[in-house]
Structures are given as C-alpha cells and as structure tokens.
Amino acid sequence: MKVVDGDRSIVPTGRRQATVLALLLANAGQVIPLERLVDAVWDDDPPATARRQIQNDVSALRRALSGGGARDSTIVSDGRGYRIVPRPGELDAQVFTDLVAEALDQAGRAESTAAAAKLRSALRLWRGPALSGLSGPAIDAVVLRLEEQRLTAVEECFDLELGLGRARELVGEIAELVAAHPLRERLVGQLMLALHGSGRQSEALAAYDRLRVRLADELGLTPGSPLQRLHTAILRNESEVWPRSETPTPAGDDGPAPEIPAQLPADVPGFTGRADHLRTLDELLPGHPGRAASTVVISAIAGTAGVGKTALAVHWGHRVRGRFPDGQLYLNLRGFAGEAPVRPIEALAHMLRSLGEPAEQIPVDVQTAAGRYRSLLADRQMLVVLDNAANADQVRPLLPGSPGCLVLVTSRDRLTGLLARDGAESLPLDVLSPDEAHALLAAVLGPDRVAAEPAAVEELARTCSYLPLALRVAAANLICHPWPSVADYVTALREGDRLSALDVDGDEQTEVRRAFDLSYRTLHPDARRAFRLLGLAPGPDITVEAAAALAGTDTAQARRQLDSLVAVHLVNHPVLGRYSCHDLLRHYAAERAHAEDSGHDRQAALRRLHDWYLNGADSAARMLYGQSMRLPMPAVDVPTPAAMADEAAALAWLDAERANLVAAIRHAAAHGPRSGAWLLADALRGYFWLGMHIVDWQDAAKTALTAAEAEGDLRAQAALHLSLGDSHYRQGRRELAIALYEPALALAERIGWAQCEAAATCQLGVMHRDSGRLRDAVDYLEQGLKLCRANGWRFGEGVTLIHLGRAYLHMGRLERASECCATALTINRAIGSRLGEATDLGYLGEIRHAQGRLDEAMEYLTEALPLFQELGDRTNEATTLRVLAAVRCDVGAVDEAARLGQSALALTRELGERRIEAEILNTLGALAHRTGRHDDAARHHERALALARETGDRHPEALALVGLAGAFRALGRHDEALDHASRALAIARQLEYGLVEEQAQALVDG
Incomplete structure (x- = not known):
C-alpha cells in the first residue's frame, strides 16, 4: 500500500501501519475507536501492548504524512480514537464519491451526456484493486464496500451510455466485467442490451441463458423479473427494449393514461452537504x-x-x-x-x-x-x-x-x-459538519460575503450549532435586515436571546424555538424535567449515573428518561453510555428550566451532580495515587460511580469524564460552592500529572486558585500553587515552576501543613537537580526527607528518596543512588503505592545500566514498563523505553534497541515532553554512533542539545555535547570534537556530573 502526497510517495512501515492507515482513510473524517484498530490488526488475539503499538503507529504516520513540516497533522485524536482529516481533493475515494453524486444529480436532470462523462472521470481515479496487499476481516469489509461503489458507478455509467446509443462501443467492456462478476444481474442485463443494440440478438439471449443456468445450479434461483422481461423483449426482437424506467407508458385504447402523481415539494434552494x-x-x-x-x-x-x-x-x-x-x-x-x-x-x-x-x-x-x-x-x-x-x-x-x-x-x-x-x-x-455549514451559508449569503468575513461566518455556524434550520434563519436575517456585518449579528446572537433571534418575522414555521417546543410537548412530565435539568449541567455530555444524580432518581429511571429523550432526538446518544445535545437544544432546555423549576430545585440538582463528580474523582484518586498529599475531603451523600473496580477502570472513568470534571470546576468557581472547585481540582492533580493533560490541568488549577483566593482559604491556595508549579515543571518551564513552589512552601509553613511543606521542598530540590545545582538539590531533598519522616508520611518519604537517588545518579555516586531507590522501593511496596513502585523499578534499572549490570537492569525495566502502561503514566513509560533501548544496544540487540528508541520518541512527542525528548534523542544518537551512522548520531545530539538548552536541563545538555564530540571525532572533525568535549567537561565539573565527567575526560584525553 502506498500514499501519494504531491510529489512524495509515503509507504507505511509494515502491515500493521498500513492496516491502520487504510482503515482511517476508508473512514475519513470519522473517529475510529482505538479498540477497533486493535481488532483490525490482531483479530481476536492482540498482545498486551496492542494499544501502545497502535498509538506509536499513529504517531509515525502523522510524521510521515506531514513530511516533517510545520503544518498540522492530518491525523487527530479526540480521546476515544483517531480520525484522519484529508484536505479537500486530497483523498481519491472522496473525490470519486463526490463526482458520482454530481453525476447522479445530472442524470436526474436528464443531462445524460454530462453525467456519463463525469462518471468516466470518477472511474479513472481507480488505479487497481483497493487496498492491495492487505487482508483481514476489517480490511475485507472495506474492500468489499469500495468495490461495490466502483461497480455501482460502472453500472450507472453503462445505463447512461446505452441510453445514448453507444451499444457497440460497450460490448467488450461489459463482457469483461460480466466474466469477473457472472451473477451480477444488472451487468448481465446491460450486456444483453449492448449485444441486442449491436444486432447480436442470439448472443444476448445466450448471455441470459448462461446466467439462468448458473443461478439455478449454484443458488437454486431464477433471474429477477426485470431481467426476465428484458429477455422476453429481446426474444420477440422488439425494437425498444430499454428498461421501463426509461420508457414512457403509452396510452391504452381505453383513453388517456392516468395522470402520474408528482407530489414532491419543491427542492430546497442551495441544498448542500449530506x-x-x-x-x-x-x-x-x-x-x-x-x-x-x-x-x-x-x-x-x-x-x-x-x-x-x-x-x-x-x-x-x-x-x-x-x-x-x-x-x-x-x-x-x-x-x-x-x-x-x-x-x-x-x-x-x-x-x-x-x-x-x-x-x-x-x-x-x-x-x-x-x-x-x-x-x-x-x-x-x-x-x-x-x-x-x-x-x-x-x-x-x-x-x-x-x-x-x-x-x-x-x-x-x-x-x-x-x-x-x-x-x-x-x-x-445529525447537525451539519463545519464544512457543510460553511457551504450552506455561502449558498444563501453568497460566496463574496462569506469570503469577506471568514472568521465571523465560522463563529456564526458554531453559534447556530450547525443546525440547518438555524443557519438558514440566520442567513435570511442577515439578508433582510441591515446588519453592518456578520460579526455584528453574531455578537447580537451571543449576547441576546438567541432562540428569539433565530426566527423570521411573521413565519412561525421558521422559528427554532417553536420547532423544539413541538418535540418537548410530546414528552412525559418526568422526561421533560430530566431534559430541563440536562440544560443546566456543565460539561459536554452526561452518563446515566450522572443524570440520576442530577435528577435525584435511580439509574433505571434515569435511563428510561434519557431513552425517551433520545427517541425524539432531543438528546443524542453518540457513544454507548453517554448522552449529549447541541448548544441550541441545551440553551432551550435551560430556558425551560428557568421558566418551570424553582431556583432551589435547580441549585439542589446541580449540587447533587457536583457531589457525584467529586465523589468519583476522589474515589479514583484514592485508587490510583491514594497516599499522595491531598486536601481533606468532606463526606458526600451520593453513590460512587460503578466503574471503579480497579486502577484501569478508575483511569478510564477519569479519561471519559475529564471534560465534565473541568466544566464542573469552572461552574463551582463561578456559581458556588467555591470549595467544590478547589476540592475537585486538587483531586485531579495526580491524574493530570500522569496523563500530561496540561491545558485542562492549568485551566482547572487557575480557576480553583482564583476561587480559593476569593474565599481566603490558605490551605487550598497552597495546594493549588503546588499543582500549578507541577504543571509548569511537566512542560519544562522550570523558572515558572519555582515561582509557584516558593509561595506554596511559604503558605504551608504559615499554616503548619507539614505534608505540603515537605512536597514543596522536595519539588524545589527537583528543580535545582534538573538545573544542574546538585548540591543545592541534595540539601532541599534531605530537608524534605526529614519533614516526611518527622510526620510519618511514608509516601512522601518514598517520593523524596526517588528524587534524591536520581540526584546521586547524576553525581556518579551510584551506590548511594541505588541505596535511596532500593529503600524507596521497600517503602512503596509496604504502603501499596504501585506508581511509586514502578518509578523505583525504573530508576533502579537506569542505575544498574550505569553500573554495567545489564541483566539486572533488564529485570527492573521489564517489570516497571507494564506497570506504567497499566497506570497510564506515559511519561515514565517513555523514559523506561529509552533506558531499555540503551540496555539492548549495549548487549548488541541493535534492531530492537532502535525500535524501542523510536517508540519512546513517538510517545514523548505525542505528550509534548520536551525534557524527556532530549534524553531520548541522546540515546538514539548513541545508538546511531554505535552502528556507524555518525551523521545521524550528530543530528540526534544537535537536536537534543537545542531542546536541553531550551528547557534549561543541564544534564542532557552535557550528554548531548559528549555525544556530538564522539560523532565528530568519528567523522574526522577533530577540532569540533575537542571543542564539544571540553565544553561538556566544563559543565560536568561545574555541576559535579560524575558520569558525564568521566566520558568527557576520556574524549579530551583521546
């Protein structure tokens, strides 16, 4: 399989990548769940790492499709799976279907010559069998669908061309297709028509007989009625044998034929999309x-x-x-x-x-x-x-x-x-896609007006929720009323009564609110109440359990109410177990709630929903990172979400509810209770850290911090400063992180919150370690360790020992580093912290690698990797893959090392972890150097050096200089090699990077 992009040919690496790309392209614009991609590649026997392998394949395909350039990738993720978004005219299959649709439209208007020519243009896009070289149930289904589309277009073309009198020209082409598809009755009929139209009556009848015999022998069937009638007409040698659909019914002897009803209303002007x-x-x-x-x-x-x-x-x-x-x-x-x-x-x-x-x-x-x-x-x-x-x-x-x-x-x-x-x-x-909505507005308003204000037109489509009725009403109002610009009208819609604005004076059939009213009135009173409350709920969707909490009912009743709303399309059910509605319907539901429900009932419903989200986030946090520092949680009288059986289920619940949880934080901060905002944001801190959900993390933490400052809650402020500091640290923005850790430490000391004081002290130590100030880092970390031990906080003690061990690793004090991480491992296993255990195993593997004890390193790393994958810690997963690559390289398994290194790099780039990316690039550079690809090694180390300097991370900076020195020496560029080795040595001596100093000194001496 090959993808052609301009002058480039992109060949996926291996059958797995090709299968993933094929399914995405065959369903362009649609989200393909990750599980479906896994099933397509491995059928019923996927490996434990199947999801990760697919994610890596998608990352590789993104890079290949983007050509390494700066333009946005064509493959996007929405949390449930992936979809490919080709540019207009880029995907042959889509161009084909569009041309066929246009041809059928022309045929319906009796423009047969033009329609046939357009179908021929569409068919020329086929360059051979679809998805040649791939197989499997999912691929076979796609191939069958594509082939059916092609054959149907061919048959439509033959019908038109036969009607245009081109029978002689078509005989050979149709006969060839009939040989390939001998049981396709429409094709056989077209062959009969072509033969008969060429004066070959006996051959036309023989074609029918061959089909009749084959159907009887293989399927026990007879040809369909249309083909039988055609056979009879040819047998009688009638001059006109075209199908009934192309022949007017003659008047009989009893008088004129009855009038043929043609009751369809007028076609919609400017119909677009669909x-x-x-x-x-x-x-x-x-x-x-x-x-x-x-x-x-x-x-x-x-x-x-x-x-x-x-x-x-x-x-x-x-x-x-x-x-x-x-x-x-x-x-x-x-x-x-x-x-x-x-x-x-x-x-x-x-x-x-x-x-x-x-x-x-x-x-x-x-x-x-x-x-x-x-x-x-x-x-x-x-x-x-x-x-x-x-x-x-x-x-x-x-x-x-x-x-x-x-x-x-x-x-x-x-x-x-x-x-x-x-x-x-x-x-x-469903509602229109953004592109379809844009085309509708262009058809009604005119392309010039749309082109003059593209951003405002896009915003108008969003404001109308891409609903065709609303779009047409808005366009009509723009035409009939003297709005200065589209932007002015959009502002009026946003700031005023949107539903009232979306009507046309004197025509109730065009009122959007009335259209919704007609559906709403058919509902049972309980379902009406459920719909009204859904309009109040923050977040893009809701589950049955959440809807039950909102309405104060049980899940069985909530499910019945939601199903009744789905039945009349007031609510969508796009994903199993989740319900939503577009913004205009949500606006209408909230309007009905304010008109029909008391303020007390509305507030009580929202409080129940918020408590349910808070209880769910707290339960997940206790399961995933239960020993971490948290704000004290009040008791809430709501059930725990059912899907909390284990860590994987808790993580899946958080992934599914993330957008709703962040929306609940914003709502609580704005409407109260404000404590709900910071409690929920604090409960999500560990989850945000694991998944690198930086945008949501900072949105939630900043919103909650503003609420805590408004209420004067110092404990909450300390926790949220710490959370925001962590979010900046995860982005490599160390100075911003320090500027937040320091007030967190000051607030914790002021109120006597020992755990927060220890956590902030530890994180300041980490900042100094990564900045190359190792002695300061050790001082901070030792102080944090004392605070943890003095207050009996075993989890904090384990975390601090891990960071202390890494500081000693950078200093080259490997035995001390090993002691710290081994003690941390004992602590984390004793308290049941699986994330802490996985981190300890990963660091011990890295230390054993530095010590040259490769077998032990492999044992630690292969034990850590599945734990990180299960817990969703993708950053540490990438780090573990990197160290595994280095270990496998040192034992001579070069191909496996390269695969592991590329997987780590793809994962890190997907996460946006620039600090870790620099380390991985250094490892890939070392691997390339070992295999004699010194130019590649230099390129990897140069990129690592740029990233390390960008993030201020001195350790990978020094390692990159060492790697460049080695690569330049191998390339014969000795002056540059000595210069880079000398700079690495200076950094290592200044910052006491023991291992780096040894490597740099060897290069200088050599």
Whole structure:
C-alpha cells in the first residue's frame, strides 16, 4: 500500500501501519475507536501492548504524512480514537464519491451526456484493486464496500451510455466485467442490451441463458423479473427494449393514461452537504447490488427538530425521480406539529385520491382502505415520502405490500418498531459538519460575503450549532435586515436571546424555538424535567449515573428518561453510555428550566451532580495515587460511580469524564460552592500529572486558585500553587515552576501543613537537580526527607528518596543512588503505592545500566514498563523505553534497541515532553554512533542539545555535547570534537556530573 502526497510517495512501515492507515482513510473524517484498530490488526488475539503499538503507529504516520513540516497533522485524536482529516481533493475515494453524486444529480436532470462523462472521470481515479496487499476481516469489509461503489458507478455509467446509443462501443467492456462478476444481474442485463443494440440478438439471449443456468445450479434461483422481461423483449426482437424506467407508458385504447402523481415539494434552494446520506439512499434504489428484489424498501430518516430531514428526503427524491416512472407520492403526517397528527384513514384517503381512486369509492375503514392502497401500488415503481411521522403505527397502513416501491419516512422519533418489525433501514441525521455549514451559508449569503468575513461566518455556524434550520434563519436575517456585518449579528446572537433571534418575522414555521417546543410537548412530565435539568449541567455530555444524580432518581429511571429523550432526538446518544445535545437544544432546555423549576430545585440538582463528580474523582484518586498529599475531603451523600473496580477502570472513568470534571470546576468557581472547585481540582492533580493533560490541568488549577483566593482559604491556595508549579515543571518551564513552589512552601509553613511543606521542598530540590545545582538539590531533598519522616508520611518519604537517588545518579555516586531507590522501593511496596513502585523499578534499572549490570537492569525495566502502561503514566513509560533501548544496544540487540528508541520518541512527542525528548534523542544518537551512522548520531545530539538548552536541563545538555564530540571525532572533525568535549567537561565539573565527567575526560584525553 502506498500514499501519494504531491510529489512524495509515503509507504507505511509494515502491515500493521498500513492496516491502520487504510482503515482511517476508508473512514475519513470519522473517529475510529482505538479498540477497533486493535481488532483490525490482531483479530481476536492482540498482545498486551496492542494499544501502545497502535498509538506509536499513529504517531509515525502523522510524521510521515506531514513530511516533517510545520503544518498540522492530518491525523487527530479526540480521546476515544483517531480520525484522519484529508484536505479537500486530497483523498481519491472522496473525490470519486463526490463526482458520482454530481453525476447522479445530472442524470436526474436528464443531462445524460454530462453525467456519463463525469462518471468516466470518477472511474479513472481507480488505479487497481483497493487496498492491495492487505487482508483481514476489517480490511475485507472495506474492500468489499469500495468495490461495490466502483461497480455501482460502472453500472450507472453503462445505463447512461446505452441510453445514448453507444451499444457497440460497450460490448467488450461489459463482457469483461460480466466474466469477473457472472451473477451480477444488472451487468448481465446491460450486456444483453449492448449485444441486442449491436444486432447480436442470439448472443444476448445466450448471455441470459448462461446466467439462468448458473443461478439455478449454484443458488437454486431464477433471474429477477426485470431481467426476465428484458429477455422476453429481446426474444420477440422488439425494437425498444430499454428498461421501463426509461420508457414512457403509452396510452391504452381505453383513453388517456392516468395522470402520474408528482407530489414532491419543491427542492430546497442551495441544498448542500449530506453526501454520505445521499450515497446511502442511492444504495436503496431498485437493482442496487445486494438489494433483494422481493422486498419493499423502507428508509427511516430520523433526527432532531430543524436538522433537515425533510430537505434531505425531498432533495434526494428529485435526484432519483427518473427511477420511479409511476410517480412520487408525498404526505406530511404532522406527527410533530401544532395540530393533530394525520389519522391513518385520512392519510389513506389522500393516497387513494392521488392514485386516481374516485372519492366516492374510497373505503371508510383503515383495513379495507389499506388493502385497496396496496393493490393499486402492486407492480408499480413509485417513490412514497411520508414526512414528519409521529410513530410506527401511523406509518404501517401506508406501506406498500409488494416490491417496486421505495418508502422514505422522516420523523423526530427513532421509529424503532418500524425497524424491528417492518425491516426499515435507519438513517439517523445529525447537525451539519463545519464544512457543510460553511457551504450552506455561502449558498444563501453568497460566496463574496462569506469570503469577506471568514472568521465571523465560522463563529456564526458554531453559534447556530450547525443546525440547518438555524443557519438558514440566520442567513435570511442577515439578508433582510441591515446588519453592518456578520460579526455584528453574531455578537447580537451571543449576547441576546438567541432562540428569539433565530426566527423570521411573521413565519412561525421558521422559528427554532417553536420547532423544539413541538418535540418537548410530546414528552412525559418526568422526561421533560430530566431534559430541563440536562440544560443546566456543565460539561459536554452526561452518563446515566450522572443524570440520576442530577435528577435525584435511580439509574433505571434515569435511563428510561434519557431513552425517551433520545427517541425524539432531543438528546443524542453518540457513544454507548453517554448522552449529549447541541448548544441550541441545551440553551432551550435551560430556558425551560428557568421558566418551570424553582431556583432551589435547580441549585439542589446541580449540587447533587457536583457531589457525584467529586465523589468519583476522589474515589479514583484514592485508587490510583491514594497516599499522595491531598486536601481533606468532606463526606458526600451520593453513590460512587460503578466503574471503579480497579486502577484501569478508575483511569478510564477519569479519561471519559475529564471534560465534565473541568466544566464542573469552572461552574463551582463561578456559581458556588467555591470549595467544590478547589476540592475537585486538587483531586485531579495526580491524574493530570500522569496523563500530561496540561491545558485542562492549568485551566482547572487557575480557576480553583482564583476561587480559593476569593474565599481566603490558605490551605487550598497552597495546594493549588503546588499543582500549578507541577504543571509548569511537566512542560519544562522550570523558572515558572519555582515561582509557584516558593509561595506554596511559604503558605504551608504559615499554616503548619507539614505534608505540603515537605512536597514543596522536595519539588524545589527537583528543580535545582534538573538545573544542574546538585548540591543545592541534595540539601532541599534531605530537608524534605526529614519533614516526611518527622510526620510519618511514608509516601512522601518514598517520593523524596526517588528524587534524591536520581540526584546521586547524576553525581556518579551510584551506590548511594541505588541505596535511596532500593529503600524507596521497600517503602512503596509496604504502603501499596504501585506508581511509586514502578518509578523505583525504573530508576533502579537506569542505575544498574550505569553500573554495567545489564541483566539486572533488564529485570527492573521489564517489570516497571507494564506497570506504567497499566497506570497510564506515559511519561515514565517513555523514559523506561529509552533506558531499555540503551540496555539492548549495549548487549548488541541493535534492531530492537532502535525500535524501542523510536517508540519512546513517538510517545514523548505525542505528550509534548520536551525534557524527556532530549534524553531520548541522546540515546538514539548513541545508538546511531554505535552502528556507524555518525551523521545521524550528530543530528540526534544537535537536536537534543537545542531542546536541553531550551528547557534549561543541564544534564542532557552535557550528554548531548559528549555525544556530538564522539560523532565528530568519528567523522574526522577533530577540532569540533575537542571543542564539544571540553565544553561538556566544563559543565560536568561545574555541576559535579560524575558520569558525564568521566566520558568527557576520556574524549579530551583521546
């Protein structure tokens, strides 16, 4: 498999990378969960490191696709998985589907020549079998889908070209495809038409016979009715044998033919987007591969108010009306309207009159009328659009009883019964994508006005929640009212009553609020209350458990209420167990809550929800890093989230709820109780540290610190200064970290909080260690160790010993470093701190490597690595991979060392850990030097040197100078080698880096 990007050819490294890239490209723009990628690569037997290997592959693909440049990567992550975002025109498969859609649109307007030419252009994009060289169930499914799309486009092209009289030119091409797909009836029929049109009647009949025999022998079937009719017409040597869909029905001897109904409303002006949905509907058409000819095709288009269900159905109906020669029936069932829904007997009476039935002969009972309706539709090819259905029972009497017709049903209800009992195919409709919303606004406002204010137009689309109705109303208001600019209108929407602003004067059908009202009124009172409270909840989504806490009910009742909201599309259910709604619906729900619920009830609901989040974060913190320093937690009378069985489950809960937890902190800081903000932020400090969620970390900590300062709570201020200091340290911003650790220490001393005093002292020691001030670092760390021991804080003692051991490692005092880390390991195992244990094992592995005891180093490191992976500490995971790479290099396993080093580098860059990246680059440089790739070694060390100087981390700076000296010496650049070795030696002597001094001295002497 190869990806062509401009003048570059990008070949994924190995089958695993190729499989990942293939699945992302085949589902461009859609999130592919990490678990699905794992399953696709390993089927049912993934290794323990499967998730990490996929993450590394994605990082490698990002770099390859970006070409090493500065532009944004095309692969993005949203926390659940990955999606690839190709630039417009970059993905052949998307260009192909767009061209096919445009061609079908032209064909629907009887522009056959242009449509055929466009289909040929689309087909020329195919350069061979899809995803050649890859296999597996997931890949095979993609290949099958792509091949079906190609063959369908080929058949559409053949239909058009046969109709244009090009039979002779097509015989050979169609015959070749029939040989490859001998049971594809549409292709066989096209071959028969081409042969007959070329004057080769007997060969056309023979083609039919070959298919008939093969179907009977292999499947026990006979050719479908359309092919049988074509066979009969050729057998009779009729001059006109084109399918019925292209032949007007002649008038009979009994008088003019009955009027063909054409009831579709006018197509929507400027209809844009929905390409995937239009393709899905195209696949419902009679004769499409895999579509059984013996069934009535029903599609249920479901979605929230204003999302464009009717527009999609009507637009598609106009596109394909040529495929339904007996006409199109349309009826608004008024399921969600300001008036009573249409009764089944009323609907049947309308349909029967449309089919030519005299009014006096229309039955008055539903059963008889439905039977008459089905009889009139038998053997006809009609499109039936049933708009705005209330439920499945309203629709069932209007369903044809025999094949040939296609039924489109639109509804705000999911119509689950119609799917289960009547075989309908669901087509859920969500809001537009940002690109689709931009195209809609450009179509209505005009491209010049949109181009003049691109940022304001983008903000307008977001403000309208990408809802088509809201977008069209906003565009109409911009056209009809003298707004100076789009930006001014957006400001008015943001600052005023947004729902009231999104209507058109004198036309209630365009009021967004009224559209929502019609859905809201259908709900049970309990479901209405649940919906109102959802509008108050901070955060982008909510679980059943959280919704139960918010409403003060049990989970069973909360699930029923949420399901009823999903059923009418007031709430989305995009991910199993999580519910959300777009901003306009959330705004409407909050509006209803303020109108219908008392202030006391609203505050009580939000307090229950916040307590539930706080209890969950506290439970996860106690499970993942229970001995770490924390603010005291009050008792809360709410249940603990169910998914807290072990560390992995606790981490998964925090990952899933992170956005909601940060939103809850902001809400508590703004609306109270303010203590809720700092307690929740403090509970998340360890999680933020592990996952390197820097943006959320600093947002939460700064917000909570402001709340603590407003309340004058010194303990909270100390904890939050420490937390913010940690966040800057993790970014390598050491001076900023020190500026926060020092007030944390002062506040802790002032209020007599010994644990915080010890933690701040320890972190100041770490800052001095990484800055190269090792003696100062040891002084701070020894002082912190005394504070921990004096107060019996075993966890703090273990952490401080780890940092002290690393300081001694840098000094070259390896035995003392080993003693510190071994003591820390004993402490952490005694208190059950698995994270502390993993860190000790990792450092002991690094010390053993420095001592040359490689077997022991491997034992420690291979024990530490899975612990870090299980606990989600990706930074220490990268560090462990780095040291493992160095150990494997020293034992001669060069290929494995290179793989481990690259995995560490990819992970570190994904995390943005520049300090660790410098260390890894030094290790990769040493590996390249060992294998004779001295130019590569120099490049790695130069990059490490730049990063180390950028972050102020002296140890990797000195190591980079040593590495450069070695590389330059091997390249014959002796003056530069001596210069770099001398500078490394000066740094090592100044800062007492014992091991570095030995290496630099050897280079100077050599």
